[in-house]
Amino acid sequence: MAKESFDKEIQFLRMLSLTNGAYNRKQYAERLGISVHTFDKTTRRLKEIMQTVVDPRSGSEPSKEMTDLVRFQYGETAEPMLLFLYRAKSMKETEVQRLSVILHTLQGSALTAMELLDACCADLPEELALPDEKTIRTDLKYLEEVGVIRKESGGRPYRYMLQQDVLTKLTAQEQLELYDFVDIMANTQVPSVQGYLLRDSLKKAIATSYPEQEVTEPFIYKYHYYSRILDEAHLYTLLSAIRQCKRVQFVYFPPKKPSSYSSQNTNPRFEREAGGHANRILPLEVVYDHQYGRWYVIGYQGRRGFVKFRMEGITQMEELDAVDAAYMLELKQQWAEASRYSWLVDTANTVTVQVRFFHPESGQRNFILDRVRLQGQWGTITPETDHTFLYEIRVNGTTEIKPWLRSFGSSCEVIAPHRLRQEMIKEWKEIAQYYESVREDVQLSDHDEIE
Incomplete structure (x- = not known):
C-alpha cells in the first residue's frame, strides 16, 4: 500500500x-x-x-x-x-487490478495460489508488470486477514474461496433487515468505517432483489465529526500493536502547529526541515472523546513517562519491536491508576468540582437531570430544592470537564473550585461582549429590531 x-x-x-x-x-x-x-x-x-x-x-x-x-x-x-x-485504500493501480482479477476468478470455485497466478498473467493488461508467486501469496494473505476470502481445510496446496456466506445464505428480507441494523450502528457507534463498508456490500447484494425500490435509504443522519472517520485509519494499527505488545513510531503534528503534514524528502537538493516531531511509544490505550469526536492514543515513552497524542496529528505510523507482556501489563496498571479520575485523558492534580444545576421550567421534561445522569460519569447527584440539584465529582484537573459544564449554559452554576468558577465568569463575560452593539447610536429598522 x-x-x-x-x-x-x-x-x-x-x-x-x-x-x-x-x-x-x-x-x-x-x-x-x-x-x-x-x-x-x-x-x-x-x-x-x-x-x-x-x-x-x-x-x-x-x-x-x-x-x-x-x-x-x-x-x-x-x-x-x-x-x-x-x-x-490508496492502492497502486497494479494492486487494484491484481486484486480485482483474483476476486473475479474466485467467483466460480476455490483455487490454489498457482491457479490464481495463471489467471492474473492471462487477464492483466499488457502494460502492467506480471506478478510472481510471492506477490500473489501476499495478496491472498491480505485478503484473508480482512475477511474477504478463506482458506479451505485440507493439505497443501491450499485452496482459497470467497467468504460470502452472509450474503448467499440469507433471504432477501433477512438481508434487508441486516442492512438496516448495520446502517444504524455505523452511523451511531464508534468505530464506524468497517460498518459503512459492510453496509455497501449489503447494498449491492440487496440491489439484485430490489432493483427498482429505494429500500436502502430509510434513515438520514447528520454527520458532525469528520476526523472520527479519517482517524480510524490509525485505529486498527494501534489496537493491533497493543494486542501484540509492540512499540510504534510516527511523525506527530500538534494541533497548534501551522502545518498538519510534511511530505517525505526524497531529493536531497530540496530537503527541508519537517514540520512534525518523530515519536516512538509503547501504546497502551485508545480513547474516544464523544464531545469533540476525537481519538487519543495513550503511550509510554521512557523518560517522558505516559504521553498522550491526538490521532488527527499522526502520520507515517509503523510497528516496531515487541516488549515483554508482563512489562506491558504493569504499565497498563500504572496508567489505570494515574487516569482513575480523568474526565478523559487528563492527569493533572485531582480536584473536587461542585456544580448547581437548575431544572427546566415546570411542565417540561427534566432533560437537564437526564443528561447529567447519562454523561456525568462517576459524579454524584444530590437533590437540593424543587428547582435545583447539586452535582459533585472528583476529576484530574478541570480542563476537560469545563466544556461539558459550559454546554449547559444558564442551567449550570459552578460552585467549586473557586478558580474554575472565576474562569467560567470570565469566559461568559467575553461571550456577552460579542453580542454588544458595535455602535450605540446605530438605529435599527423595524424588521431588524431585536426583541
Whole structure:
C-alpha cells in the first residue's frame, strides 16, 4: 500500500472538511506542508478515486470541485463522502487490478495460489508488470486477514474461496433487515468505517432483489465529526500493536502547529526541515472523546513517562519491536491508576468540582437531570430544592470537564473550585461582549429590531 500517499490524502481531506473551501491552492499547500504541484496532483488523484466509487444511481457528479463534495448537507449524509478514500485504500493501480482479477476468478470455485497466478498473467493488461508467486501469496494473505476470502481445510496446496456466506445464505428480507441494523450502528457507534463498508456490500447484494425500490435509504443522519472517520485509519494499527505488545513510531503534528503534514524528502537538493516531531511509544490505550469526536492514543515513552497524542496529528505510523507482556501489563496498571479520575485523558492534580444545576421550567421534561445522569460519569447527584440539584465529582484537573459544564449554559452554576468558577465568569463575560452593539447610536429598522 502507498502509505505516505494515504497519510497525505487523509490530511488533505481533513483540511477541506474543516475549512470548507476557505483557502486558495497556495494556502492549502502551505498549511499541508506540500508544494502547489503536489496539491494539484493529489486533487486529481482523489477525483479519480471518487469516480470509481460514486454510485451512478445517486445522481452525484464526480466532476464537481473537491471543496463542494466535502460540504455535508442533511440530504447527503446517508453516504459520507470521506469514505471513498477507504474504499480505494490508496492502492497502486497494479494492486487494484491484481486484486480485482483474483476476486473475479474466485467467483466460480476455490483455487490454489498457482491457479490464481495463471489467471492474473492471462487477464492483466499488457502494460502492467506480471506478478510472481510471492506477490500473489501476499495478496491472498491480505485478503484473508480482512475477511474477504478463506482458506479451505485440507493439505497443501491450499485452496482459497470467497467468504460470502452472509450474503448467499440469507433471504432477501433477512438481508434487508441486516442492512438496516448495520446502517444504524455505523452511523451511531464508534468505530464506524468497517460498518459503512459492510453496509455497501449489503447494498449491492440487496440491489439484485430490489432493483427498482429505494429500500436502502430509510434513515438520514447528520454527520458532525469528520476526523472520527479519517482517524480510524490509525485505529486498527494501534489496537493491533497493543494486542501484540509492540512499540510504534510516527511523525506527530500538534494541533497548534501551522502545518498538519510534511511530505517525505526524497531529493536531497530540496530537503527541508519537517514540520512534525518523530515519536516512538509503547501504546497502551485508545480513547474516544464523544464531545469533540476525537481519538487519543495513550503511550509510554521512557523518560517522558505516559504521553498522550491526538490521532488527527499522526502520520507515517509503523510497528516496531515487541516488549515483554508482563512489562506491558504493569504499565497498563500504572496508567489505570494515574487516569482513575480523568474526565478523559487528563492527569493533572485531582480536584473536587461542585456544580448547581437548575431544572427546566415546570411542565417540561427534566432533560437537564437526564443528561447529567447519562454523561456525568462517576459524579454524584444530590437533590437540593424543587428547582435545583447539586452535582459533585472528583476529576484530574478541570480542563476537560469545563466544556461539558459550559454546554449547559444558564442551567449550570459552578460552585467549586473557586478558580474554575472565576474562569467560567470570565469566559461568559467575553461571550456577552460579542453580542454588544458595535455602535450605540446605530438605529435599527423595524424588521431588524431585536426583541
